[in-house]
Amino acid sequence: MARTIAKDHDQKRDQILQSAAKIFATEGFDRASMAKLAKECGISKANIYHYYDSKDAILFDILDSYLSDLRDLILATDVEGLDPEDRLRRVIRDVLRAYQGSDYEHQVQLNALSALPEDQQDRMRAYQRDMVRYLSDCIRAAAPQVFGDDRAKLRAVTMxxxxxxxxYYMWNGGAGPQARDAYATLVADLTLRGLPGI
Structure with missing residues (x-):
């Protein structure tokens, strides 16, 4: 007889991912153990193995969920009816807003992505490339005369x-929406006013 899935399966899975992201970010992926993860989650080690067979599988799920959701959110930015400059401003703002509440996941992305097998890293990089391409297209549209066919310059500006x-995420992770929007305006101003000079 097949084992039924508990009603709170998704909730517990999300709890494991959030707790694991905290442990991986603060202690490092290599130093984290399933026992530490279980303690942080407040559940037994055996219960974690009911959801994930290894910490590598947890790492993959953290990054896959985080980066695919982030990519989808950024690419779904409502830019309808905006001119190119306002479109760029909106996208920059939404990127910074999307980071809010994901400090641990973002840290794990920066420090533990290389622990994944190459094919899984490729999947994560594909999400990242989608976001870079989208922002890059917005930057080019805001100042097409600056770039021409110079892809290297466009990539340098985008990155x-x-x-x-x-x-901002690294040094102001706890900042609220108003502070994030103000910084997004600053970044947009620096970018848009600086583009003619390059």
Whole structure:
């Protein structure tokens, strides 16, 4: 007889992922153990194995869930009717807003992605490329005369914008929506006003 899935299966799974993201981010993926994860979750080690057969599987699920959701959120930014500059401003704002509440997951992405097998890393990088391409298209549309066919320059500007947004995450992770929106405006102003100069 097949084992039935508990009604709170998804809730417990999410709890495991959130707790594991905290442990992986604060203690490092290599130093984390299933026993530590169980303690952080407040459940037995055997119960964790009911959901995941290894911490590698947990790491994959953390990053796959986080990056696919982040990608979907950013690519779904409502830019209808906006001119190219306002579109870029909206996307920058929404990227920074999307980071809110995901500090541990973001840290795990930065520090533990390389622990995944190559094929799984490729999947995560595909999510990242989708986001980079989307922001890159917005930047090009806001100043097409600056880039021409210079893909290297466009990539450098795009990654610089992401760098500014990631800096804010690293140093102001607990900031609320108003502070994030103000910083997003600053990044957009620096980008849009700086583009003609390059």
């Amino acid at each position: 610089s914008v992401f760098g500014m947004l990631n800096w």
